[in-house]
Amino acid sequence: MTISNNLISIKESLPADIVLVAVSKHKSNNAIMEAYCAGQKIFGENKVQELVEKYAELPKDIEWHMIGHLQTNKVKHIALFVHLIHSVDSLSLLKEIDKRAFQNNRIIDCLVQVHIAKEESKFGFSVEQIPWVISEAKSLENIRIRGLMGIATMTENTQQIEKEFHLLKNLFDAVKTDQINILSMGMSNDYPLAILHGSNMIRVGSSIFGLR
Numbered sequence: 001m002t003i004s005n006n007l008i009s010i011k012e013s014l015p016a017d018i019v020l021v022a023v024s025k026h027k028s029n030n031a032i033m034e035a036y037c038a039g040q041k042i043f044g045e046n047k048v049q050e051l052v053e054k055y056a057e058l059p060k061d062i063e064w065h066m067i068g069h070l071q072t073n074k075v076k077h078i079a080l081f082v083h084l085i086h087s088v089d090s091l092s093l094l095k096e097i098d099k100r101a102f103q104n105n106r107i108i109d110c111l112v113q114v115h116i117a118k119e120e121s122k123f124g125f126s127v128e129q130i131p132w133v134i135s136e137a138k139s140l141e142n143i144r145i146r147g148l149m150g151i152a153t154m155t156e157n158t159q160q161i162e163k164e165f166h167l168l169k170n171l172f173d174a175v176k177t178d179q180i181n182i183l184s185m186g187m188s189n190d191y192p193l194a195i196l197h198g199s200n201m202i203r204v205g206s207s208i209f210g211l212r
């Protein structure tokens with residue numbers, strides 16, 4: 001299977017209202033161009049340096065999403081062009097994005113990352129903090145909270161994964177507005193389950209590009 005075949009068969013299997021973010025971390029420009037030429041325009045990266053290099057080298061109509069943990073001191077490198085930041089996991093980060101967006105005369109769309117997994121290592125706010133984060137964000141004029149993002153536990157136990165997706169969907173429904181309407185959940189191993197549980201944005205890497 002080639003990258004374009006993988007991409008096309010995934011796209012054909014998706015309901016029409018699901019946004020596919022092709023996660024291209026560690027993948028070459030050639031690999032990205034193969035997906036791009038097959039029609040994919042939204043790519044996700046998890047490292048600032050890689051994101052900056054790929055932005056510089058690849059077509060300018062690509063929408064670049066930052067999906068990995070973002071250090072506050074690195075926001076300035078992506079503020080000019082990043083399309084959506086999925087991984088807002090602290091208020092200080094949100095304030096820094098706001099500041100750098102202002103300096104670039106932009107409004108940057110953000111998702112608030114929610115910690116839903118059992119693993120301690122996953123970043124994100126607790127479920128209980130989310131209404132507070134959203135209300136704090138209202139005073140920041142150069143960011144726009146567009147929704148929530150979560151990463152389920154890495155496990156074969158689908159019941160556990162479903163429980164976590166269900167939790168995030170309930171939270172999403174509680175905070176949803178016209179503006180807060182993106183629910184980013186689901187990766188290669190669990191995106192069909194995520195869609196069943198109300199995801200409308202999936203982040204798929206290895207099923208498109210092969211194992212890293």
Ligand SMILES: *Cc1c(COP(=O)(O)O)cnc(C)c1O
Nearest residue numbers: 023046067187188203204205206
């Ligand atoms: C790597 C990554 C993905 C994609 O993972 P695959 O299992 O390769 O689909 C999705 N979301 C985040 C946050 C990631 O870091």
